[in-house]
Amino acid sequence: MGKALTWAAFAQQEPELAAIGHRLLYPFGPDAVALGFLATTRADGGPRVHPVCPALLGGGLYVFVIDASPKRADLARDGRYALHGFPAVKDDESFYCAGPAREIDDPAARAAARAGFKSVVRDDETLFELRLERALHTTWENARTPATRPIYRRWRT
Amino acid sequence: MNWDEFAQAAPELAQLGFERIERSGMVLLGTLRPNGFPRISPCEVIFCDGEAMLGMMWRSPKALDLLREPRCVLHSTVSKTDGTEGDFKLYGRGVDVRDLGPRKRYCEALFAKTGWQPTEPEFHLFVIDVEAAGFTLFGGGKKLVKAWRR
Numbered sequence: 017m018g019k020a021l022t023w024a025a026f027a028q029q030e031p032e033l034a035a036i037g038h039r040l041l042y043p044f045g046p047d048a049v050a051l052g053f054l055a056t057t058r059a060d061g062g063p064r065v066h067p068v069c070p071a072l073l074g075g076g077l078y079v080f081v082i083d084a085s086p087k088r089a090d091l092a093r094d095g096r097y098a099l100h101g102f103p104a105v106k107d108d109e110s111f112y113c114a115g116p117a118r119e120i121d122d123p124a125a126r127a128a129a130r131a132g133f134k135s136v137v138r139d140d141e142t143l144f145e146l147r148l149e150r151a152l153h154t155t156w157e158n159a160r161t162p163a164t165r166p167i168y169r170r171w172r173t
Numbered sequence: 174m175n176w177d178e179f180a181q182a183a184p185e186l187a188q189l190g191f192e193r194i195e196r197s198g199m200v201l202l203g204t205l206r207p208n209g210f211p212r213i214s215p216c217e218v219i220f221c222d223g224e225a226m227l228g229m230m231w232r233s234p235k236a237l238d239l240l241r242e243p244r245c246v247l248h249s250t251v252s253k254t255d256g257t258e259g260d261f262k263l264y265g266r267g268v269d270v271r272d273l274g275p276r277k278r279y280c281e282a283l284f285a286k287t288g289w290q291p292t293e294p295e296f297h298l299f300v301i302d303v304e305a306a307g308f309t310l311f312g313g314g315k316k317l318v319k320a321w322r323r
Contacts (some may be wrong), residue, residue, distance in 0.1 A: 049254045053201045055211035062244040063203035063211040067251050067260060100201060100213035114210055135254070166230075 020115040020147035021173060025074030030171045036153050038072060040101030040111040049134045053080065055098040056090035064090060069135035070099060077113075077148070078120075078129050080141040091117045091144055099146060108156045115149035121126065150171050174323065176221035179303040183321040189308045190261040193249035194218050194225075198286070202227065203246040204238035204267075212238060218247070221282040222275050224300040227267065228283065229290060236297040239267035247301065259310040259317075267299040275300075 027034035043051045054068045070079045077099075081088045091097065092163050095118065101111040120126060120143040130137045153169040180187035194200055202216040214235040219226045224267040225247070229236040239245060243266035251258060270276060276298050286289040303323070 021282055044254065051251070051254060053213050053248060055203045055213045056212050057205070058207065061205070061209075062264070063246050065201050065203035065211075065246050065262070067248070069254070096210050098211045098213050100215075110215060112213060114212075129323040164230075164245060 019173060020149045022075055022145075022147060023072055023077040026113075026148045026151065026171070027075075030151070033151055033153055033171050035086050036169075037101065037111045037113060037151060040109065040153075041070060041072065041099075043101070047134075051086055053100045054081075054087060055100070056087045057094045057096060058086070058090060059093065068099075069133070071129070071133050072133075073132040078133075078147040079117075079144050079146060080130075080133065080137050081144065082138065083142055088142055090155055092119065097146055103115045110154050113146070113148045113150070113151040115124075115147045117144040117146050119144055174303050175223050175300060176220060176225040176303065179321075182323075183306065186295045186306050186319050186321050188251070189259065189319070190257040190263060190306060191220065193259060193261040193308075194247075195220075196258075197218075197250045197252075199250050200247040200263075201250065202235055202292070203248065204235050205242045205244065206234075206238060207241065215250075216247075216281075219279055219282045219286065221278055222300075223234040224275070225303075226275075226279050226282075228279060229299070230291075231295040231297060233297070235301065237280070238300075239299055240269060240297075242318055243267045244301075245301075255311065257310065257312040259308055262307045263301065263303060264305040266302040266304070268302050270300055 050070050058064050068079050095116045097117045098114040124145045137142045151171045155167050158164045202214050204212050206212050245267050247263040249261040280290040305322040308319045
């Protein structure tokens with residue numbers, strides 16, 4: 017597997033897939049809050065899933081997580097994540113990306129990201145940048161018929 | 174334990190979970206890829222035979238994940254941004270169902286609900302062996318948390 021990329025570098029390689037991802041991570045429109053489900057790996061190795069408000073800011077994909085939350089501990093221990101765009105809006109189309117999450121502890125970078133987030137960010141939240149190793153867009157052809165089949169658009173570093 | 178046994182052990186939590194899942198009929202299913210990365214997939218849930226049943230396309234990635242590593246988590250879908258709908262999580266193991274009886278009843282329940290059903294033998298069916306559950310609700314500046322563990 018290649019080196020994980022920033023959102024901007026991914027978008028340069030795969031502009032169409034990145035545009036789809038952007039649209040599905042902002043189901044209420046580009047000026048509203050972004051929503052997604054973040055999957056992490058628990059200490060016992062099992063999966064965890066939690067709704068989050070990520071943001072695309074300055075070419076990076078970011079998420080704030082509460083310091084005391086189990087998912088913060090997951091990301092600190094094992095940075096591997098998967099982020100799924102919200103299917104509640106339209107369930108016959110979905111986007112997900114995965115890769116390593118990296119904690120951003122630089123106070124200036126944190127403050128800049130906090131100012132750019134449309135969701136409320138608390139003092140006791142840590143900023144992570146989500147870099148990408150893979151992305152997937154799925155649509156369903158002939159949904160709910162015997163001829164149903166998924167159509168995938170995939171990208172990997 | 175199956176869904177009904179969970180509902181007997183934690184009736185209030187199970188009712189909240191049932192309502193949240195039935196609202197969309199879907200959950201976000203967390204599984205583990207062969208390389209240990211977490212994976213999330215949307216999945217339909219049918220409550221039938223006292224079980225939370227998850228049907229999956231034949232050889233789909235999430236079904237192959239569960240056949241290899243049964244640990245999983247179901248998370249209710251969310252359509253609002255303020256957390257006032259409540260998040261329901263169910264942790265457990267996906268148990269592969271091969272018996273034709275429950276598979277037939279699953280198909281009938283799915284058809285009654287959606288007007289569509291898969292064709293034998295080309296689908297996977299899993300029931301959830303429940304281990305833990307949680308419910309979180311935000312609203313009015315407050316946070317409500319309920320949790321249960323077997």
